Amino acid sequence: MSDSASIMPEHPPVTDWVNDFDHTDPTWTENPFPIWEELRAASPVVHTERFLGCYMPTTYQAVKEIAYDTEHFSSRRVIVRDIRPEITARAPPITSDPPEHKPAKQLLLPPFTPDAMKKLEPRVRAICNELIDEFIADGKCDAAARYTKHVPVRAIAHMLGIPEKDGDLFIKWIHGILELGIKDDNALMEAVREMTGYFAAHLEQRKQNPTDDLISTLMKARDKDGNPLADEHVLGSLRLLLIAGIDTTWSAIGSSLWHLAKTPADRERLVKEPELMPLAVEELLRAYSPVTMAREVMKETTVSGCPVKSGNMVLLSFPAANRDPAMFPDADKVVIDRKENRHAAFGLGIHRCVGSNLARMEMTVAIEEWLKRIPDFRLDPAGKVTWSEGTVRGPRQLPMLFGKTN
Amino acid sequence: MAGKLKVRVDQDKCQGHARCKSLAPELFDLDEFGNAHEVGDGSVPEGLEDKAYLAQSNCPEIAIEVTEE
Numbered sequence: 001m002s003d004s005a006s007i008m009p010e011h012p013p014v015t016d017w018v019n020d021f022d023h024t025d026p027t028w029t030e031n032p033f034p035i036w037e038e039l040r041a042a043s044p045v046v047h048t049e050r051f052l053g054c055y056m057p058t059t060y061q062a063v064k065e066i067a068y069d070t071e072h073f074s075s076r077r078v079i080v081r082d083i084r085p086e087i088t089a090r091a092p093p094i095t096s097d098p099p100e101h102k103p104a105k106q107l108l109l110p111p112f113t114p115d116a117m118k119k120l121e122p123r124v125r126a127i128c129n130e131l132i133d134e135f136i137a138d139g140k141c142d143a144a145a146r147y148t149k150h151v152p153v154r155a156i157a158h159m160l161g162i163p164e165k166d167g168d169l170f171i172k173w174i175h176g177i178l179e180l181g182i183k184d185d186n187a188l189m190e191a192v193r194e195m196t197g198y199f200a201a202h203l204e205q206r207k208q209n210p211t212d213d214l215i216s217t218l219m220k221a222r223d224k225d226g227n228p229l230a231d232e233h234v235l236g237s238l239r240l241l242l243i244a245g246i247d248t249t250w251s252a253i254g255s256s257l258w259h260l261a262k263t264p265a266d267r268e269r270l271v272k273e274p275e276l277m278p279l280a281v282e283e284l285l286r287a288y289s290p291v292t293m294a295r296e297v298m299k300e301t302t303v304s305g306c307p308v309k310s311g312n313m314v315l316l317s318f319p320a321a322n323r324d325p326a327m328f329p330d331a332d333k334v335v336i337d338r339k340e341n342r343h344a345a346f347g348l349g350i351h352r353c354v355g356s357n358l359a360r361m362e363m364t365v366a367i368e369e370w371l372k373r374i375p376d377f378r379l380d381p382a383g384k385v386t387w388s389e390g391t392v393r394g395p396r397q398l399p400m401l402f403g404k405t406n
Numbered sequence: 407m408a409g410k411l412k413v414r415v416d417q418d419k420c421q422g423h424a425r426c427k428s429l430a431p432e433l434f435d436l437d438e439f440g441n442a443h444e445v446g447d448g449s450v451p452e453g454l455e456d457k458a459y460l461a462q463s464n465c466p467e468i469a470i471e472v473t474e475e
Contacts, residue, residue, distance in 0.1 A: 109439040114424055278428060282464075340463040348466055352421040357440065 011050065011183075018042040022050050023080070023292065023315055024182055029389045033332060036320040044304035051080050053312040055297070056320075060328075060344070062304040063321035066295060066314055067348040070098050073295035073314060075351060079391055080294045080313045081182045089192045091240035092233060094351065101350055107221045107229070108237060108354045111159070111214055117361040120159060124362055127154045128369035136373060136402070140380060144254050144398035151366045152249035155358070156241065161213025162202060169198070174247050182390050192239065199238045203231060214241070241355070248290050249359045251394020252345075253366045255288035256281075258395050259334060260367070261379045266336045271375045274368065280336045281363050286343035287334045289319040290394050293347065318344045319393065376404045409474040411450035413458050415442045419469035429464060430457035442469075 014025045017035050022028065028035055039046050040058040047055050057063045066073050074097050076087055090096075093104035110116070131150055135141040153167035173191040181188030202215055210216050218234045260267040270280055295314040302308060322343045325331040346353035353359070379385065383399025413433050415426070422441045426434040432454055434442050450458045450472075462470040 106439060109422065113436060113438070113440040114427065115436075282425075339460065342464060342466045342468075344466055346423065346466075349421060352423060357424060 018046055019048070020050065021046060021048045021056060021315075023056075023317075023391075024389055029387050029393075032319070032393070033323060036317070036323055037332075040320070040324065043306060045306035045308065047312070051082060051313055052084060054080055054315055055303075055308055055312055056315040056317060057303060058317075058320055058324075059304065059326065060321040060324040061326070062306075063316060063318060063344065064348050065303050066316060067344075067351070069301070070101075070350065072297060072299045072301040072308070074298050075101075075293075075295060077296045077313065078294050079178070079182065080315050083185060084313075085185060089196070089236065089239070091236045091243070093237075093354070094240050094244065095236075098350070103224055104233075104237075105350070105354065107218070108241075111217060112354055112357055114357045114361075117357045120155065120358070121361055121365060123158055124151065124155050124365045125369060127151060127158075128366050129373070132369065132373050139403065140399070140401045142383070142397055143257050143400045144250075144395050147370070148254040148257065148366065148395075148398070149250045151253060151362055152246045152359075155362055156245040159214050159358075160238070160241065161211050161215050166198075169194075170242055170246060174243055177243055178247060178391050179389055195239055195242065196235050199235050200231070203234060244353070245355050245358065247388070247392050247394070249355075249362050251290035251388065251392050252285060252288065252359060252363050254395040254398055255290065255393075256284040256363060256367055257370065257377075257400070258379070258385065258398055259284060259288065260371075261377055261398075261400055263334070264378075266334065267371070267375070267377075269336060270367075271371055274371075276337050277364055277368060279338060279341075281360060281367070282341050282343060283334060283336055283338045284363070285345040285360075286322045286328065286338070286341055288394075289322050289343065289345035290392050291345070291347075291353075292317045292319060292391050292393070293351070294391075318347060374402050377402050378405065410452075411455055411458050412448045412473050412475060413444045413450060413461070414448050414471045414473070415444055416469045416471065417441070417443070419467045421467050421469075423466050425464045425466070426461035426470060430454065430461040433458055434461060 011022055014022050017038055044059045044062040045055050045057050057066055076095055078094055093101050096104050131147050135146050153170055154164040157164045173195045176187045176191030206216050221229055293316040295316055297308055297310045297312045300309050323331045346356040377400050380399035380401045385395050386397040388394055388396050420441050426442050427436050433445055435445050436442055458472050462472050
């Protein structure tokens with residue numbers, strides 16, 4: 001259990017965004033887009049004294065420079081938090097820098113190719129329909145709690161070969177790590193400990209009885225010298241897949257449905273022209289990118305002409321990069337058939353999200369199946385949409401009404 | 407008449423976003439790690455010129471070259 005001593009003092013409200021930004025401030029959580037615009041107008045790189053010192057690149061160009069520069073910017077810490085404890089639980093390859101990064105990533109890539117995702121797709125389609133069956137007759141639902149959350153949980157459980165019904169545990173750990181953990185170290189450590197114990201038991205089972213799933217694939221993997229991976233490496237990668245594979249996609253599907261609920265023209269167009277889905281998914285990923293990463297500055301350098309000093313963290317906001325009008329005309333508008341779209345929702349450079357093909361497939365299938373069964377829907381004016389805080393942004397309550405308005 | 411087009415994926419830049427394969431599967435393919443390469447010698451068959459440019463303009467790593475022969 002968390003004790004109050006481990007919880008950092010509450011953050012004072014932000015009054016000066018340019019010199020004192022805070023991505024955990026309720027104003028940011030509710031609607032970050034005007035804040036990013038203000039920061040971008042001020043400088044390509046801004047700084048806050050919060051989080052023991054942290055920069056934020058505000059333009060696509062500055063985000064790209066940092067993502068490509070693994071010499072000055074380390075991935076050993078990938079979440080901006082109030083504290084910087086000693087690094088204990090690594091999660092390769094996301095927390096790896098060159099030269100360790102490439103071999104760790106190569107091991108994870110083959111199970112996540114588009115072809116591999118095609119094999120998983122029928123199961124995900126069935127999951128979506130099982131979920132919709134549970135609430136469609138009610139004429140309404142909280143789409144975050146009843147739908148968008150469960151699609152990635154069940155899909156990744158299916159891939160890993162662990163029970164889909166353990167999903168509630170996964171969601172609890174992820175909340176502890178990505179949200180509570182920013183300010184409460186005990187909540188984070190407790191979640192990591194429980195998760196590691198859970199996967200260690202699955203590893204032991206498979207040592208006796210090997211299976212045909214992603215956990216066994218990792219256990220059978222050999223490094224370049226032909227040696228099996230240490231249990232600690234396998235456990236780290238499993239923690240990563242679970243943390244990175246769930247609330248990210250949950251958020252992306254949720255933001256997409258939120259947009260479609262309040263934008264009948266886009267919804268009707270997708271129902272009439274389903275062939276637009278691939279472009280639409282990329283545009284929804286651009287406009288509502290869920291994932292903000294972090295780096296730690298290892299050596300002094302400059303980014304887009306701005307000096308950057310070691311000892312600071314960097315809030316690497318791919319979502320803000322994707323709203324930069326210098327890169328995307330009408331950046332704050334969702335153009336559902338945008339043709340030119342080099343968005344960075346899955347990162348840029350060597351840390352490109354290993355699960356990007358999985359996320360795209362889940363988003364596509366989850367939106368398609370929803371639109372087939374529930375072509376007309378809107379936000380429930382009696383309810384309230386709430387958004388997650390911190391590193392991954394998406395709706396956590398998404399009350400919807402089905403059918404046409406009269 | 408414009409010349410024939412050729413596409414090429416820069417292997418040092420490609421990070422496996424797979425956008426090209428999704429937009430122009432006739433012109434790009436992926437290896438076992440999901441990284442892209444051009445199909446055959448990269449020659450763009452007639453009628454697929456737009457797809458070549460579409461793939462190029464959606465690559466987040468600017469890894470695709472389109473050249474006119």
